[in-house]
Each structure stands twice: as structure tokens, then as C-alpha cells.
Amino acid sequence: MKAVVVSEAGGPEKLVYQELPTPQVKPGWSLVKVMGFGINHSEIFTRQGLSPSVEFPRILGIEAVGVVKESTDEARLPEGGKVVSIMGEMGRDFDGGYAEYVLLPNEQIYPVTTDLTWEELATIPETYYTAFGSLKMLRVKESDRILVRGGTSGVGIAFLNLVKGRYPNIEIDGTSRNMVKKEMLQKAGFSDVMEDRDGELQTDKKYDKIFELIGPATVKNSFEHILEEGIVCSTGQLGGQWYLEEFDPIFDTKKGYLTGFPSSDVSSAQMNELLDYISKYGIRVKPEKIFSLEETAKAHAYLESSHSFGKVIILN
Structure with missing residues (x-):
């Protein structure tokens, strides 16, 4: 072979x-x-x-x-x-x-x-499965305002497609370190695009849900942009940092919730649940x-x- x-x-x-x-x-x-x-x-x-x-x-x-x-x-x-x-x-x-x-x-x-x-x-497989598991952990609702931190990644685009396929009119923004990609992100379906500069979001906007794909390197900053009782789901580690450092879970979570999704949690039933979701909502x-x-x-x-x-x- x-x-x-x-x-x-x-x-x-x-x-x-x-x-x-x-x-x-x-x-x-x-x-x-x-x-x-x-x-x-x-x-x-x-x-x-x-x-x-x-x-x-x-x-x-x-x-x-x-x-x-x-x-x-x-x-x-x-x-x-x-x-x-x-x-x-x-x-x-x-x-x-x-x-x-x-x-x-x-x-x-x-x-x-x-x-x-x-x-x-x-x-x-890995991309949509990770996005789907994270979507469930975020408990996404149609009324949510959502940010995908790491929007240009494969998992970021997959998450966008899964959410917009079910809730076409939902507000979902994306981030990029390279704003040359802004038009590509908007064409993909993001409502707006925020610059992620040196681990800091260049916006004052706050969200109900943040899908965090940069990971521990930016989780603390993501909580600066979460609404009270909002959820941050840290799933990716694109920032090259594996663990949270200098993070106080009492104060830095801003009365929000931190969760994650391990894509190692796999079964045939869950994989077919994802495929059924894709079929049901006509996901691209x-x-x-x-x-x-x-x-x-x-x-x-x-x-x-x-x-x-x-x-x-x-x-x-």
C-alpha cells in the first residue's frame, strides 16, 4: 500500500x-x-x-x-x-x-x-464531531449571541454551519488574527468579525456563549466578553498553551460558566447522532x-x- x-x-x-x-x-x-x-x-x-x-x-x-x-x-x-x-x-x-x-x-x-x-x-469526523459536542455543551438557543474564537479554523467553520443550519437567523460572530480574512468569514456566514490581537479581543461586545478554540492562552480574556450566566466552552488549543495559568475561577469567570468537550469521548451512537443532525437540518x-x-x-x-x-x- x-x-x-x-x-x-x-x-x-x-x-x-x-x-x-x-x-x-x-x-x-x-x-x-x-x-x-x-x-x-x-x-x-x-x-x-x-x-x-x-x-x-x-x-x-x-x-x-x-x-x-x-x-x-x-x-x-x-x-x-x-x-x-x-x-x-x-x-x-x-x-x-x-x-x-x-x-x-x-x-x-x-x-x-x-x-x-x-x-x-x-x-x-474529528472536526464536526468536536463542534457538535461543543454545541451541546454550550446549550445553544436561538436567542443567543455567540462568538467563535478561532473562526477561521476547520472546527470554527463546522460549528458555524451546525448552528446556522438549525438557527439561520442567529447572531454568531467570529474572530481572526488576520483581518484580511474578514470577508471570507462573512461569506462563510458569520454576522461580524472581531480582531484577535495578541490574545485580546478588539471589541467591547459581550456574548451569551463563546466557543473558545484558541484555548487556555485566551480563556481569561474571553470571560471579559461573556454576559452574566453565559458559557465559555474551551475545546481547542490553537494558542499553543495546554493549561490555564494565573486564572482565578472565583473572579475571572465573571459569574459565567466554563466547560469543555473532549473529542476522545466517541461512540457509534454519538457519531450517528451527528450524521442525523446534519441530515435533519440540511447542514452544508x-x-x-x-x-x-x-x-x-x-x-x-x-x-x-x-x-x-x-x-x-x-x-x-
């Missing part, structure tokens, strides 16, 4: 497209033919050597969509069935989705029922950029660049 392998930490050029033996099934594991997958910021961090537990060489990829090629659990995972896999230790402790085939633990393979194209389905699911497996290094370079926007996927 063809696969993309990282043998040592570094830049996108360390993602090498090469031929490897197709994995052989073993008890409790099944082989999936990969039809596509999304590129995620966590994979960039791993490629850069910022995931201490990961040893190279490694095939990266914390998600994949495809069909079961060889099964060791025919009752739950019949050969030819559509499946999704995300998270666990995929692409970290064992080889992940950056390949034509991936060998996965059966408990980490989730059968799905959907008529979506492979392009659409490949756009969904479309990647911003599509690359081939051979172009994975280019996909990483694009996602790291200053002009990246939305979800980037690979189709086999």
Missing part, C-alpha cells in the same frame, strides 16, 4: 509518501480501506515532535473514513460496511489514517449509516481544500500557512 510516513520530527517535508506492506489483521483488530481523512492541527504538533509519547517512524492521522476490508468482528463490522474512526491512540501509539489501508482496534471503528459522499464524510458539509494522499505534505504546509481557512482533507 501507499502511505505517508514521518521518520523524524520537522517540517512538512518530513511527511514522505512511500510504499509499505499492507497491515495484516490480528485478533481484535480489523483492516479498513481508507477513502479519506481530514488534516488536524494535533497532527502538525506531532509531526513537529511536540507529542512526547509518539515514537518515529509513524504513520500519522487521528481519523479516517472508509470501508471494512478484512474484519475480525463480522457481526458488528461486516466487510464492505461504511465506518469512521477517530482519536484513541490512532496515529500516535499505532499507525493512523495517512495511508490507503489502516489497521484499527475493533472498539475504535464506528459503523455509520449515511448517504453522504466520501468528500463530505471525510470532512466530518464541504471542505475548503482537497489534496491527494501523495500531496499530504502540501496539505500540512497549507494548514500551517497564514492564508489557511476551514477544513482540509485528503481523498484516496
Whole structure:
């Protein structure tokens, strides 16, 4: 099979497209033919050597969509069935989705029922699953005023689509550090765009709900813009900081609530709940950029660049 392998930490050029033996099934594991997958910021961090537990060489990829090629659990995972896999230790402790085939633990393979194209389905797993789980944690209502901090990210755009698909007239603003992207964000559906400059929002506006994708680096500032009894859901860590520092939960929460959503909490039922929501509300699911497996290094370079926007996927 063809696969993309990282043998040592570094830049996108360390993602090498090469031929490897197709994995052989073993008890409790099944082989999936990969039809596509999304590129995620966590994979960039791993490629850069910022995931201490990961040893190279490694095939990266914390998600994949495809069909079961060889099964060791025919009752739950019949050969030819559509499946999704995300998270666990995929692409970290064992080889992940950056390949034509991936060998996965059966408990980490989730059968799905959907008529979506492979392009659409490949756009969904980690990105839309994270956005959907966060939407539920935020308890979004039609009357809410919402801010997406990190609006240009794939998860930010996914969240926008999920919310606007159900509540077309809701007020939902986005942020960007690069205001050149303002028109792109408004075209995507955001009501307004706020500049995020050096971790400070350049606005006096306050919101009922803030979807925080920059993470611990800006959570404290986000609470400066939350209304009383509002909710901040910190899900992303695009700011490169993993833990809250110099944060007083008594005073800095401003009588609001802080929550989060761990996208590692996955089940087939929850994945199909997301797909049902997308179908019910006619949610637009479309990647911003599509690359081939051979172009994975280019996909990483694009996602790291200053002009990246939305979800980037690979189709086999």
C-alpha cells in the first residue's frame, strides 16, 4: 500500500509518501480501506515532535473514513460496511489514517449509516464531531449571541454551519488574527468579525456563549466578553498553551460558566447522532481544500500557512 510516513520530527517535508506492506489483521483488530481523512492541527504538533509519547517512524492521522476490508468482528463490522474512526491512540501509539489501508482496534471503528459522499464524510469526523459536542455543551438557543474564537479554523467553520443550519437567523460572530480574512468569514456566514490581537479581543461586545478554540492562552480574556450566566466552552488549543495559568475561577469567570468537550469521548451512537443532525437540518458539509494522499505534505504546509481557512482533507 501507499502511505505517508514521518521518520523524524520537522517540517512538512518530513511527511514522505512511500510504499509499505499492507497491515495484516490480528485478533481484535480489523483492516479498513481508507477513502479519506481530514488534516488536524494535533497532527502538525506531532509531526513537529511536540507529542512526547509518539515514537518515529509513524504513520500519522487521528481519523479516517472508509470501508471494512478484512474484519475480525463480522457481526458488528461486516466487510464492505461504511465506518469512521477517530482519536484513541490512532496515529500516535499505532499507525493512523495517512495511508490507503489502516489497521484499527475493533472498539475504535464506528459503523455509520449515511448517504453522504466520501468528500463530505471525510470532512466530518474529528472536526464536526468536536463542534457538535461543543454545541451541546454550550446549550445553544436561538436567542443567543455567540462568538467563535478561532473562526477561521476547520472546527470554527463546522460549528458555524451546525448552528446556522438549525438557527439561520442567529447572531454568531467570529474572530481572526488576520483581518484580511474578514470577508471570507462573512461569506462563510458569520454576522461580524472581531480582531484577535495578541490574545485580546478588539471589541467591547459581550456574548451569551463563546466557543473558545484558541484555548487556555485566551480563556481569561474571553470571560471579559461573556454576559452574566453565559458559557465559555474551551475545546481547542490553537494558542499553543495546554493549561490555564494565573486564572482565578472565583473572579475571572465573571459569574459565567466554563466547560469543555473532549473529542476522545466517541461512540457509534454519538457519531450517528451527528450524521442525523446534519441530515435533519440540511447542514452544508464541504471542505475548503482537497489534496491527494501523495500531496499530504502540501496539505500540512497549507494548514500551517497564514492564508489557511476551514477544513482540509485528503481523498484516496
